[in-house]
Amino acid sequence: MKFTVLGAGAMGYRYGVLLQEAGNQVDFVDTWEKNVEKVREQGGVLVARDHQDQHLVPVNVYYPEEYQGHPDVWVVFTKQMQLADFLKRTAHCFDEKQYVLTCMNGMGHVEKLLEYFKPAKLIAGTALVATVLNGPGDVDFIGARGAGTMNLANYTEKPDEMTHKVVTELEKAQFNPNLTTNFMGTLLAKVVFNSVVNTLCTLFEITMGEFASYPGADELSKQLINEAYDVCERAGIQMLNTRQAELESVNYVSTVANPLHYPSMYQDMSHNRPTEVDYINGYLVELGRKYRYEATTHAFLTHLVHLAEHTRQAPKEAVSE
Known part of the structure; x- marks a missing residue:
C-alpha cells in the first residue's frame, strides 16, 4: 500500500517510518524548510529509540508544492493551527479515491479534512504513544517497539474494506490498532x-x-x-x-x-x-x-x-x- 505522511514531525515520522519498515511505500510532505533540507542533506531521518541505537532511515521528503504523488492513504500529523494551510498547499494531489488517516491531538481537524475528502474515506483516531522530535531530521521513538496503542474509527462508523486494509497495515507496523464504530467517542x-x-x-x-x-x-x-x-x-x-x-x-x-x-x-x-x-x-x-x-x-x-x-x-x- 502507498502512504503519504502530511507533516514530518515527531508522530509523522513514527507512523511513516514504521509503515515503511512494514513493507509499504511511504513519502513525507512537510513545510518546515530546516527539516526538509536536513533530511535531504543526510539522506534520511535519524531515528533512535529511548535515546539509544540512533541510525539513519532513508526516506523521501517533499515540499507540498513540488509533490506529485498520489497515495492510497494520506496520514495527517500536522499541528491543528497549521492544518488548513497544509491542506491548501497539497490539494493538487488529492483525489476522490483516496483515504485519509489522522491521529492528531485535539479537535478541529475533522471539519477541515472533510473539505477535501469524502466522509466514508476519513479514518480518525487517537494514538497513545510518545515520540520526541529532537530537531530537524532527528526523531526519538519513546517506549519499546509495539508498546503503544491506538483507537480509530471510520467517520461514517461503517468501516469498509479499505478501512480494514489500513488497520491490517497498522497491525503489521505494531501500532496495536483497535477499530471502533464510535467516531466521536x-x-x-x-x-x-x-x-x-x-x-x-x-x-x-x-x-x-x-x-x-x-x-x-x-x-x-x-x-x-x-x-x-x-x-x-x-x-x-x-x-x-x-x-x-x-x-x-x-x-x-x-x-x-x-x-x-x-x-x-x-x-x-x-x-x-x-x-x-x-x-x-x-x-x-x-x-x-x-x-x-x-x-x-x-x-x-x-x-x-x-x-x-x-x-x-x-x-x-x-x-x-
Missing part, C-alpha cells in the same frame, strides 16, 4: 486524556511520571475528567471509557508506559511555539457552552497556558538597581 477519549496530562505537565514543566507521583494527582485528574465527561454527556457523545477507566488510562500511561515523557504541549511550550490548548481544554469549554454548561476548570487551565505562553514570549524589561 474515540476522538474525545484522547482529548480528555490530553486535557489532564498534557496541560498540567506543561504548566509545571514536569514529566508524566512526576505528575503521577504527586499524592493529589488522582484528585486533579478526576476533577478534569468529570468536568469533561459532563460536557460530552450534554453533547450526546457516548464515550469509549467510563470515567474510572479514563482515570486508569491516565495513571497507566503516566506511571508504566511513559513516565519519563514530556508531552507534546510541553515540547511546544519549551520551544516557544504556540500550543494546541485551544483545541484540547479550549475545545471542551466551547463544546460545553453550546449546551449551557461552563467547564470552568478547563477554562481556567486554558487561560493559564496562554498566560505562560504570553510571559515566555513577552520581552523582558531591564530591572534598574
